[in-house]
Amino acid sequence: xxxxxxxxxxxxxDRRGFVNITDEVRAVVRDSDVRxxxxxxxxxxxxxxxxxxxxxxxxxxDYERWLEELAPHEPTSRYRHNETGEDNGDAHLKRQIxxxxxVVAITEGRLDFxxxxxxxxGEFDGRRPKRVLVKIIxx
Amino acid sequence: xxxxxxxxxxxxxDRRGFVNITDEVRAVVRDSDVRxxxxxxxxxxxxxxxxxxxxxxxxxxDYERWLEELAPHEPTSRYRHNETGEDNGDAHLKRQIxxxxxVVAITEGRLDFxxxxxxxxGEFDGRRPKRVLVKIIxx
Amino acid sequence: xxxxxxxxxxxxxDRRGFVNITDEVRAVVRDSDVRxxxxxxxxxxxxxxxxxxxxxxxxxxDYERWLEELAPHEPTSRYRHNETGEDNGDAHLKRQIxxxxxVVAITEGRLDFxxxxxxxxGEFDGRRPKRVLVKIIxx
Numbered sequence: 001x002x003x004x005x006x007x008x009x010x011x012x013x014d015r016r017g018f019v020n021i022t023d024e025v026r027a028v029v030r031d032s033d034v035r036x037x038x039x040x041x042x043x044x045x046x047x048x049x050x051x052x053x054x055x056x057x058x059x060x061x062d063y064e065r066w067l068e069e070l071a072p073h074e075p076t077s078r079y080r081h082n083e084t085g086e087d088n089g090d091a092h093l094k095r096q097i098x099x100x101x102x103v104v105a106i107t108e109g110r111l112d113f114x115x116x117x118x119x120x121x122g123e124f125d126g127r128r129p130k131r132v133l134v135k136i137i138x139x
Numbered sequence: 140x141x142x143x144x145x146x147x148x149x150x151x152x153d154r155r156g157f158v159n160i161t162d163e164v165r166a167v168v169r170d171s172d173v174r175x176x177x178x179x180x181x182x183x184x185x186x187x188x189x190x191x192x193x194x195x196x197x198x199x200x201d202y203e204r205w206l207e208e209l210a211p212h213e214p215t216s217r218y219r220h221n222e223t224g225e226d227n228g229d230a231h232l233k234r235q236i237x238x239x240x241x242v243v244a245i246t247e248g249r250l251d252f253x254x255x256x257x258x259x260x261g262e263f264d265g266r267r268p269k270r271v272l273v274k275i276i277x278x
Numbered sequence: 279x280x281x282x283x284x285x286x287x288x289x290x291x292d293r294r295g296f297v298n299i300t301d302e303v304r305a306v307v308r309d310s311d312v313r314x315x316x317x318x319x320x321x322x323x324x325x326x327x328x329x330x331x332x333x334x335x336x337x338x339x340d341y342e343r344w345l346e347e348l349a350p351h352e353p354t355s356r357y358r359h360n361e362t363g364e365d366n367g368d369a370h371l372k373r374q375i376x377x378x379x380x381v382v383a384i385t386e387g388r389l390d391f392x393x394x395x396x397x398x399x400g401e402f403d404g405r406r407p408k409r410v411l412v413k414i415i416x417x
Contacts, residue, residue, distance in 0.1 A: 038276055038316065059220040063232070079337075089336075089337065103242055114272075115183075115184075131392060135390065195362060197362060197367075198367065201367055237374055242381055244318055254323075
């Protein structure tokens with residue numbers, strides 16, 4: 001069994017944002033030399049997500065608006081977590097909706113994806129460097 | 140390490156629906172000849188889900204109503220994604236609640252499940268053929 | 279390829295509660311003797327979750343309140359599932375928000391975590407013994 005590990009770093013200039021990281025993950029799969037296996041892609045921070053969906057600008061705007069409805073940023077006093085001095089209580093909730101991780105099959109050395117599947121990094125408390133872990137196991 | 144891959148195809152006659160796919164996944168596990176490992180089961184389309192829950196008709200109706208409350212289909216103009224000519228903006232949101240994938244342990248050649256765990260395909264934009272990927276790795 | 283399996287048992291005295299299980303999972307990883315691989319940690323019951331987030335008391339209270347807003351326990355007649363004689367319809371919905379499972383990388387024999395990642399068991403229908411499965415594969 002082979003294994004391979006790489007971190008991807010992001011610094012989103014705003015509080016929230018989505019980044020298509022499919023090509024970066026593809027490059028790690030290539031480097032791993034794994035032909036058949038699984039790749040785990042997970043946010044290493046608890047106010048960010050990794051998820052699979054469509055790379056369509058309107059949809060990403062819909063996610064932004066919808067998450068803000070489900071778990072509004074303001075008033076920040078809404079969240080007991082913010083009594084610690086943070087203002088990111090909402091980000092911990094948004095991340096649960098969008099998920100921490102995806103596991104993707106590797107088949108014949110490639111991401112085994114349907115026609116529209118793309119991997120995204122979702123940031124809910126940005127403006128500082130944060131990491132995504134890519135871990136591959138297989139043969 | 141062994142690996143095994145199979146696609147399951149579905150064509151749900153309505154916009155939305157849930158299908159218990161546990162037996163199909165079990166059959167793939169059997170075909171794989173893997174005794175100890177992991178099976179990834181994921182929707183290959185971005186308006187569908189794979190999830191684990193109870194096969195109880197009332198519960199599935201509860202999910203349907205609840206998802207429609209959290210991300211209503213109408214008015215379709217509610218979603219910027221629908222400006223592309225689609226009417227499935229809501230389906231992309233519903234799928235994030237229910238999830239893209241499950242990873243299930245294989246132990247002694249079988250799905251390592253609790254008493255009520257069943258695997259479901261959740262369709263949120265049906266009336267066309269769509270796929271689920273089953274990928275197994277192990278020994 | 280090595281594999282290792284262990285169950286963790288919980289009996290939460292109230293209907294709902296969160297338990298940090300990171301140390302228990304770490305102990306299983308140690309016992310497995312796997313240096314590079316993946317660990318799957320999943321609730322074996324369909325009214326409970328396993329998720330990764332921050333061990334901060336205010337945040338856990340925020341999750342509790344938010345989940346109760348998104349899927350209220352009462353009136354129990356709100357859920358068709360409860361027509362079966364259960365009163366846990368809400369628990370099946372809350373569990374979908376928080377998730378069934380996490381998959382965590384194992385690197386150099388340890389959970390490959392960011393600075394604040396902690397694994398939690400989330401109970402939404404407690405007061406009886408329930409299980410979490412830890413399944414490890416790797417080398």
